[in-house]
Amino acid sequence: MKQNPHIQRHHHITLNVGDPQEDYDFHTKLLGLKSVKKTALYDGDEPIFHFYYGNEAAEESALITCFPMRQSGRKARKGSGQISTLQLSVAPSSLDYWHARLKDHGIEAKREERFGDKLLTFAHPAGIDYELVAVKDDARKAYSKGPVPAEHGIRGTHGITVSVRDLDNSEEFMADGWTGKKGSKDGTVTRYQVGKGGTGTIVDLRHDHDLPQGSWAYGEGVVHHCAFQVSDLDVQKDVKFHLEGLGYTDVSERKDRGYFQSVYVRTPGGAMFEATVSKPEGFLIDEPAESLGKSLQIPPVFIHRKDEIMKHLGPLPRD
Numbered sequence: 001m002k003q004n005p006h007i008q009r010h011h012h013i014t015l016n017v018g019d020p021q022e023d024y025d026f027h028t029k030l031l032g033l034k035s036v037k038k039t040a041l042y043d044g045d046e047p048i049f050h051f052y053y054g055n056e057a058a059e060e061s062a063l064i065t066c067f068p069m070r071q072s073g074r075k076a077r078k079g080s081g082q083i084s085t086l087q088l089s090v091a092p093s094s095l096d097y098w099h100a101r102l103k104d105h106g107i108e109a110k111r112e113e114r115f116g117d118k119l120l121t122f123a124h125p126a127g128i129d130y131e132l133v134a135v136k137d138d139a140r141k142a143y144s145k146g147p148v149p150a151e152h153g154i155r156g157t158h159g160i161t162v163s164v165r166d167l168d169n170s171e172e173f174m175a176d177g178w179t180g181k182k183g184s185k186d187g188t189v190t191r192y193q194v195g196k197g198g199t200g201t202i203v204d205l206r207h208d209h210d211l212p213q214g215s216w217a218y219g220e221g222v223v224h225h226c227a228f229q230v231s232d233l234d235v236q237k238d239v240k241f242h243l244e245g246l247g248y249t250d251v252s253e254r255k256d257r258g259y260f261q262s263v264y265v266r267t268p269g270g271a272m273f274e275a276t277v278s279k280p281e282g283f284l285i286d287e288p289a290e291s292l293g294k295s296l297q298i299p300p301v302f303i304h305r306k307d308e309i310m311k312h313l314g315p316l317p318r319d
Contacts, residue, residue, distance in 0.1 A: 006235050006242075007179050008195040010157045011227040011260070011276040012052075012063035013086055016076055018126040018220045020049050020068040024317035026125055027053040027064065030105055031088075032148025034058060035293030037283055038316060039258070040302060040309065041067055047302060047309045048072065048218075051317075055156055056141040058283055058292065060229045060276075061200040062156030069220040071314070076222040078127070079214025081270020083223035084206065085129040085161035087119070089199045092134040094152040095120055101148075115186050127221045133158045135199045159202025160226050161189070163214075164269035167207045173268050174203060177243050178228075194228065205269070213270065227262065227274035236263055239275045258299055259283055 017023040027033045037052035048067050055062035064086070069075075078084070090098060095111070095118060102109040102122055109122040112131075119133045135158060142153025164170045171190065174180035180192035180203060192203045214222060230236050236254065240263050243251050250266040260278045267273055279285060286297045296316055298306050 006230055006239055007275070008229045008231065009201045010061045010160070011229040011274070011278070012060070012065050013083070013157060013160065013226045014065045014067065014224045015086075015124070015128055016069050016126070016218055016220055016222050016224050017066045017124065017128070018068060018070040020051070020070075020314075021317045022125050023066050023068055024051060027051075027066070028319075029147060030101075030107075032143060032146035032153055033064065034143040034146065035319075036063065037259070037293055037297065038295065039297045040299055040313070046072070047305075047313060049313055052283070052293070054143075055154065056143050056150075059140065059156070060278060062140055062154075064157075067218065067224065069218060072218070074217070074219040076217070076219030077215040078222055080163045080165045080208045080211040081216070082163055082214040083160050083226055083271045084163040085131055085204075086223065087131045087133050087158040087160065087202070087204075089135040089138045089140070089155045089158040090132050090153070091138075091151060091155075092118070092136055095132065095134050097152045098132050114189065115184065115191060128223060129161075131158075133199075138199050140200070156200055158199045159191075159204055160223075161204045161206050162267075162269060162271045163206050163208045163211060164271075165207075165209050165211065165213075166269065167205060167209075170205050170267065170269035173248070174205070177246055177248060177265075178203075178273065216266075216270070216272070223271075225264065225272035225274055227260075227276040230275050230277055233261060233277055236261065236275050236277050239263065259285060 033053040036054045036058040041048040051066045053064045109120045138155045140155040144150040174192045183191040188207045190205045193201045252264040263275045
């Protein structure tokens with residue numbers, strides 16, 4: 001393995017949501033994120049929308065991607081063995097703004113504190129738990145052309161919370177397999193940080209020893225996976241071999257996701273993680289910067305079925 005920590009920070013987090021318009025409105029009109037990409041899911045024969053949302057630069061560690069599952073009729077079951085919560089970074093002075101904004105849009109938000117950080121908890125319309133965490137030092141730039149003033153905007157991910165029934169196995173994976181550094185504990189939650197640490201690198205393990213197992217398949221209402229950035233394809237290959245050498249055999253081959261290359265692992269706690277390398281062209285591989293997130297981009301694997309796919313998926317969400 002290379003000497004530097006090979007897992008650097010979050011790359012993106014992917015959710016199984018419900019209705020396409022509902023999800024688009026939640027992320028762009030309520031949370032004020034930038035629409036980065038409208039495309040389709042790469043796996044399987046039946047196409048599903050795949051939306052990307054991000055910050056001003058559409059950078060790694062600020063991306064939320066969503067599969068609207070309502071059309072398929074598939075529902076997921078929340079439980080242990082899943083990423084339960086997405087934590088997003090905002091300025092400390094912004095929590096009052098967000099509490100009022102969420103209330104004005106009919107969303108209940110509760111004030112909490114964890115690891116000394118003040119935060120707001122609320123839920124996506126599909127039932128996925130979100131937290132806005134007050135973070136003092138975060139150089140990432142929030143989207144400045146949306147409905148939320150830039151000084152209050154979401155800068156990117158802060159952390160994820162993973163619900164596990166067996167804490168020991170997950171801690172071993174985080175330390176030995178994912179080069180995470182163990183931090184403090186707050187109640188039933190143990191904090192790990194990857195790479196250089198700080199916002200955008202956090203994995204919180206919540207010990208839910210009595211919580212029944214949640215579902216893993218595509219289905220509305222749960223997080224699907226969290227991707228983590230690695231520097232290049234050689235490091236990604238090292239990560240795969242390292243995990244397999246430790247005995248974690250549920251590791252995928254490299255998959256081309258259009259804008260990045262991915263290797264997936266089912267962690268011993270059940271949550272799916274991904275080691276990701278962005279392509280040099282990134283999101284500009286199929287559309288210019290000024291047009292990002294405005295029209296549907298058909299993945300190359302489906303391009304011969306473009307007309308059929310567009311008819312099946314239906315209209316794109318309205319701005």
